Amino acid sequence: MAALFCLQNNFFPLPKLTTPPSSTAKTLTSVTTRRAIIFGSSFTVLNSKPLALALAQLLPTDELQLQEDHVVQLFQDTSLSVVFIKDLELSKVPKSSSKGVVLNEDEDAKLEGTGSGFIWDKFGHIVTNYHVVAKLATDASGLQRCEVSLVDAKGNNFYREGKIVGFDTAYDLAVLKVDVDGYEIQPVVLGQSNNLRVGQSCFAIGNPYGYENTLTTGVVSGLGREIPSPNGGAIKGAIQTDAAINAGNSGGPLIDSYGHVIGVNTATFTKKGTGVSSGVNFAIPIDTVIRTVPYLIVYGTPYTNRF
Known part of the structure; x- marks a missing residue:
């Protein structure tokens, strides 16, 4: 409101004191009254507009674009730390266990479920929910596997088998470990x-x-x-x-x-x-x-x- 009042002063400058004191007082009173009337009418017009429209006029024209750009950047930065987890059941127990990519689910395994997780540290620890990897955590047959899809710091996708490190059923939390040798990963x-x-x-x-x-x-x-x-x-x-x-x-x-x-x-x-x-x-x-x-x-x- 102070800014509006200042504008009014710019439009209606005070007259020079070239008239007798009594006339000056009358002139000042008249100008002040006119200022108050104009200021009051401007105030009424502003307050008659919807709040959203009034705010939109005060904000920079590219404010919406800046907000959208922020969300886009937020996703691009954080998604590097998010992993895709596949819960697999093998058709038979493999003779040897590889620390690389797990077996292809189309040929050697059945996809039983999917979930998400995020990179906890640079050593390859992945945090997820216990219920996402519950079958692997309780597996007694040796047929359950977890395939983890990661993205390195350069944006390259790679796959690794996730091994259970620990879990807490009370809080529905679990930690997997994947081999990340040769890759730089980005923790959250x-x-x-x-x-x-x-x-x-x-x-x-x-x-x-x-x-x-x-x-x-x-x-x-x-x-x-x-x-x-x-x-x-x-x-x-x-x-x-x-x-x-x-x-x-x-x-x-x-x-x-x-x-x-x-x-x-x-x-x-x-x-x-x-x-x-x-x-x-x-x-x-x-x-x-x-x-x-x-x-x-x-x-x-x-x-x-x-x-």
């Missing part, structure tokens, strides 16, 4: 979940229904939710979001506007009998992941299971 940037606010933007990256490198957007819809865990207990403190999460998104990262991982996409409520997502989706908070994963890498089990 970890954020915090204890300072999240309902309404802030968030983004999910994963492989829903096998469609690799899918980005969905939304907001943090709720905090401190409770969702069921694979061991029959409850995961407390889950993040609720309306960013679309479907089958195949599990284990992928939920990130904030800075590209920092704030959660692990885990579950969605589906409409009964349809399997269709209701739009109410959940992620395990990254603070829980940060407390859990180091123990899984070192010991293979959660801290609580070692005593």
Whole structure:
């Protein structure tokens, strides 16, 4: 409003004091009154416009383009750290195990499911949901395999077999290890979940229904939710979001506007009998992941299971 008032002053300068004091006072009163009337009418016009239109006129014309460019860059940077996980069942136990690419599912194995994960460190540790690799974790036949599709720092795709390092069914978390010799990989940037606010933007990256490198957007819809865990207990403190999460998104990262991982996409409520997502989706908070994963890498089990 100060800017508007300044404009009014530019249009209506005060007269020079060339008239008697009494006349000057009258002139000043008249000018001030006219200023107030014009200022008031401008104020009324501004406030009669929809808020969105008024803001749009005040913002730079390329503001929308800048926002879109930011989201595009966010995806390009973070997607290098997201992996595609295939759950395979071999037709027979191989004579030898290769640390390279696993067997082709069309010839030697059957594809049983897909999921997502993200690169934890440069040593090839991959974080995902336990339910994504549950068959491999509990396999007694030797037929279960996990194929992990990664992208190196230069954007080159390569495949490796994922080996179970550890898992925690209480929090639906698991860690895989892949051989990355000869490749430079890009770990995710970890954020915090204890300072999240309902309404802030968030983004999910994963492989829903096998469609690799899918980005969905939304907001943090709720905090401190409770969702069921694979061991029959409850995961407390889950993040609720309306960013679309479907089958195949599990284990992928939920990130904030800075590209920092704030959660692990885990579950969605589906409409009964349809399997269709209701739009109410959940992620395990990254603070829980940060407390859990180091123990899984070192010991293979959660801290609580070692005593």
